[in-house]
Amino acid sequence: MPENPFPETAPTTPARPLRLGVAGPVGVGKSSLIATVCRALAAELEIGVITNDIYTDEDARFLRSAGVLEPERIRAVETGACPHTAIRDDVTANLLAAEDLAADFAPLDVVIIESGGDNLTATFSPALVDAQIFVLDVAGGGDVARKGGPGIGRADLLVVNKTDLAPHVGVDVEQMVADASAAREGRAVIALSRTDEDSVAALRGWLLDVLASYRSGAHVAQDPGPMAPHFHADEDGVGVLHSHADGDHAHAHDHDDAVAR
Amino acid sequence: MNPTSAPPARPAPASVAMLLADARLPGGGHAHSASLEPALLGGLPAADVPAWMVGRATTVGLVEAGTAVVAARVLTSGPHGLDHDAALSTVERAWAARTPSRALRDASRLLGRGYLRVARSLWGPHPAVAAVAARATRSSSPPRAVVLGAVAAAAGLDAVDVVRLTVYDDAQTAASALLKLEPLDPLVPARWVLDACAAAEAHVGRVAACTTPDDIPSSGAPLTEGWAEAHALTNQRLFRA
Incomplete structure (x- = not known):
């Protein structure tokens, strides 16, 4: 493993709060x-919470009105109509907001950063977050989990949200979770409904586990991609050029190495 | 590989200028519109944007450029240390006096903070960058023009290139933001960027020759200041300023 190119998220320096990203398409229930x-x-x-709304500060206002945190602990940053850029290619605005929030309300345990609803390819850079949740919902269709993509495949946790709606939209939750688990090669999946206490408890337990792992120095930020088409030598020494966007990623290799170099 | 280790050879100043002018450099600039979104929300007709860009390039753009030029001069003259800090204070005050809108000053300091991350990462050990970084507080920073002055001092940019870089960056930021705000062929505003840069050429020599804070141009744009204040109060923004 090459040396960590993201020293701010190095496992040996958990002096600041855990930064947790929440990504996923518009309307899946991130807020x-x-x-x-x-x-x-x-x-x-x-x-503390940072929102990346696209057109308004509506998500920030929704969270403030939910009454679950002091309003001052919820801040919105502008993304210049590029929510994807703000969490991946140029994380400056979010990073500065996270630093300010951590300093203004020290000591914080967790800063949650909500991406502006983008599409299936939007994931957080490990330069910004230590761990990330990718959110889908049953109402978006039972086949979405099968379609894969970096967030579905390799986020630290995939949440299949609004399971209480499944009977109304004709989606088989178990099948959707099975598809997602297969696409993720065993990484964590939670079928969530805010009205299902067991599922909320599972989400709560996952976050506490990640926080404990982060504080112990064991947690290493993962980068789900997106990945450009890249090259693998196969067993015969013949190269294979492929892209992870086309769904042909049924092979095991260390994605983090490819990004870290 | 340590990305912060000093390279064996120095890049040409022109290469550094290209890096700084490239929107792909992650300094936080993509969330800013160089006052264009406030202008359009304030009623500027889209058809007037090319003239407005020329206006910026010959007024407030020169304030920014002159500030960067003088900051670089201050940082490359004499011994480093406390004297530089006092001199930088004077430069910042001169810039603030020429930027009456608090919303614009705040936006510029936010951009400066992002730019300072870039500067520390790429030229951190240089005394000019260290001197400006020492003036940053926990949640604020010298304005972007002052940070650019430090980078110019560290990278050896010529004063004329600092002026051109500032004007170009401002025009290109507005042009790029325009495509998010108005339907348009993306090649059309590229022409306007060049027109704005051309309009500034007549001023490049005089702004590049600025040596003291008093020399910094004081050409203002009151409507822009007013629009910025109104924009800062809305909650329907694509851009920070």
């Missing part, structure tokens, strides 16, 4: 999930 997390953990953790 609602954050409100759920805050409600479940506000009594035991000090939390």
